[in-house]
Amino acid sequence: MSELRYHRLPWHDEQWHFLQQAVEQHRLPHALLLSGPPGLGKEQFVLSFAQSVLCVDRDRDGVACGACRQCQLLYSGNHPDFQWLKPDEESKSGEITIEAIRSLTANASLTSHAGGNKIIAIQPAHRMNKAAANSLLKTLEEPTPGSVILLLTDQPGRLLATIRSRCQTIYFKPPHRTQAIEWLSDKVTQEDPRLLLTLANGAPLKALQLDNSELLNARKEMAKGFLQLLAGKRDPVSLARGWGAFDRVLLLEWLTGWVIDLIRLKEGGDEGGLFNRDLTQALQKTADKINSRTLHGYLLQVYAARSTVESNLNPQLTLEKLLISWCDCRTQAC
Numbered sequence: 627m628s629e630l631r632y633h634r635l636p637w638h639d640e641q642w643h644f645l646q647q648a649v650e651q652h653r654l655p656h657a658l659l660l661s662g663p664p665g666l667g668k669e670q671f672v673l674s675f676a677q678s679v680l681c682v683d684r685d686r687d688g689v690a691c692g693a694c695r696q697c698q699l700l701y702s703g704n705h706p707d708f709q710w711l712k713p714d715e716e717s718k719s720g721e722i723t724i725e726a727i728r729s730l731t732a733n734a735s736l737t738s739h740a741g742g743n744k745i746i747a748i749q750p751a752h753r754m755n756k757a758a759a760n761s762l763l764k765t766l767e768e769p770t771p772g773s774v775i776l777l778l779t780d781q782p783g784r785l786l787a788t789i790r791s792r793c794q795t796i797y798f799k800p801p802h803r804t805q806a807i808e809w810l811s812d813k814v815t816q817e818d819p820r821l822l823l824t825l826a827n828g829a830p831l832k833a834l835q836l837d838n839s840e841l842l843n844a845r846k847e848m849a850k851g852f853l854q855l856l857a858g859k860r861d862p863v864s865l866a867r868g869w870g871a872f873d874r875v876l877l878l879e880w881l882t883g884w885v886i887d888l889i890r891l892k893e894g895g896d897e898g899g900l901f902n903r904d905l906t907q908a909l910q911k912t913a914d915k916i917n918s919r920t921l922h923g924y925l926l927q928v929y930a931a932r933s934t935v936e937s938n939l940n941p942q943l944t945l946e947k948l949l950i951s952w953c954d955c956r957t958q959a960c
């Protein structure tokens with residue numbers, strides 16, 4: 627039979643061994659907070675860990691057999707003792723609601739079918755609205771034996787402090803660059819893994835998602851448009867319209883990177899430390915036309931837009947405002 631197993635990523639060893647030890651010593655916490663930037667494979671970690679916990683024939687390292695009935699069920703996404711909770715895709719607010727938490731934490735659903743553990747993963751946990759978070763808190767205060775709740779987030783500060791304090795936190799951080807490049811080198815097909823990893827802030831899975839020449843060409847075009855705005859060569863509203871269909875989260879992340887690089891260049895930073903090394907020349911030209919203080923002020927506006935991007939009901943208007951405001955930076959340029 628083919629192996630139906632989720633493999634853990636090479637940079638997850640530390641987190642893996644920590645939890646395996648807890649399993650062996652029967653002191654697995656009822657709630658875990660898996661915290662760290664996106665693109666590090668927290669989801670894959672959850673899947674490999676859940677499979678390990680539910681498998682009836684795991685090896686000494688805790689690795690699931692990939693052949694038993696439990697492994698098969700988990701791999702096919704049908705294991706009754708493992709559940710993912712994510713925001714309803716239809717929901718405009720992108721929130722995880724109290725109804726979803728209630729149905730997940732109802733007593734019956736917290737009891738294992740197979741007689742072992744029951745695992746529930748909530749992602750992104752910071753998207754629970756207030757009522758949902760309070761409802762979850764009650765469950766965390768009175769845990770059901772054998773149930774393990776995993777909260778995944780890249781923004782732990784947005785969770786209730788009372789929730790955080792009831793979870794054991796497992797941190798995920800970008801792997802060493804050499805390890806990440808080695809992992810990427812036989813997977814990327816279109817772009818330089820070093821550039822991809824830098825653009826992805828050191829997150830290997832994100833770097834892999836960016837391995838798409840069309841996407842990276844679009845990024846170059848967008849950067850060009852953004853820099854031309856400051857030179858008065860483009861109209862902010864029509865540019866925002868042209869970017870309208872693009873993934874907002876990625877767009878704002880790139881925009882942040884351009885502004886940070888301008889600040890770095892302005893402050894005499896080393897070219898090698900830039901996110902957008904392939905755009906150094908164009909960035910330098912713009913950096914010469916604007917002062918540091920204005921750039922810092924603008925960066926705060928970009929951060930503010932980013933913090934609401936997932937729940938923003940009028941993202942197009944926000945983008946327009948952001949680009950208009952960028953044009954205004956020109957008047958303050960030195």
Ligand SMILES: [Zn+2]
Nearest residue numbers: 681691694697
């Ligand atoms: Zn198994």
